[in-house]
Amino acid sequence: MKKAVVLLSGGLDSTTTLYYALDKGYACQALIFDYGQRHKRELRSAVAVAKRARVSYQILKISLPWKGSALLDAKVKVPTGRSLKKMATEIPSTYVPARNTIFLSFALSFAEAIGAQAIFIGANALDYSGYPDCRPDYYAAYQKVIEKGTKAKKIKIVTPLIDLTKEEIIKLGRKLGAPLEMTWSCYQGGKEPCGVCDSCRLREKGFSLYNKAS
Numbered sequence: 001m002k003k004a005v006v007l008l009s010g011g012l013d014s015t016t017t018l019y020y021a022l023d024k025g026y027a028c029q030a031l032i033f034d035y036g037q038r039h040k041r042e043l044r045s046a047v048a049v050a051k052r053a054r055v056s057y058q059i060l061k062i063s064l065p066w067k068g069s070a071l072l073d074a075k076v077k078v079p080t081g082r083s084l085k086k087m088a089t090e091i092p093s094t095y096v097p098a099r100n101t102i103f104l105s106f107a108l109s110f111a112e113a114i115g116a117q118a119i120f121i122g123a124n125a126l127d128y129s130g131y132p133d134c135r136p137d138y139y140a141a142y143q144k145v146i147e148k149g150t151k152a153k154k155i156k157i158v159t160p161l162i163d164l165t166k167e168e169i170i171k172l173g174r175k176l177g178a179p180l181e182m183t184w185s186c187y188q189g190g191k192e193p194c195g196v197c198d199s200c201r202l203r204e205k206g207f208s209l210y211n212k213a214s
């Protein structure tokens with residue numbers, strides 16, 4: 001059976017991506033990162049989703065002591081109330097320097113070690129918060145890194161949500177039976193979603209449009 005490593009944060013996108021990989025017939029290993037994020041609540045959702053999907057998972061704890069992001073430094077304010085236009089054009093303080101490059105490097109090592117054929121990541125280039133490492137050209141470039149810098153060479157990065165809106169991601173997740181009600185999106189470190197950070201607002205927009213269309 002073909003194997004895959006799936007980056008699982010516990011949010012809408014990564015949960016839908018996990019269920020997409022399972023639907024495509026992959027035996028999945030979920031990789032969950034505890035990187036000092038203020039919204040550690042997402043880790044609980046990631047574990048719950050992995051258990052619901054009955055896939056093996058690992059929580060990898062890493063340290064980014066230089067911080068450089070509102071998600072890592074409690075002294076830096078998480079942006080709230082940004083317009084959707086601003087989200088698409090301005091990189092916010094919640095950007096974690098080279099986060100996806102770091103995550104993919106660990107996932108690549110894991111995939112090569114277990115003989116996996118693919119790495120799945122729920123990156124999205126439409127309804128996202130302006131991050132440069134969520135774009136198709138970034139993943140095309142990283143694919144070349146795999147081809148040039150690994151023994152396996154043929155491990156594929158799969159980004160099934162890259163061109164979907166949040167509404168379309170929710171629709172796909174529902175179709176695949178993903179437990180979206182178990183997911184967590186908020187960037188704040190509270191017990192309840194704040195409703196006003198970029199991630200909360202994109203989630204609300206997606207569900208609102210999905211519910212109207214249903």
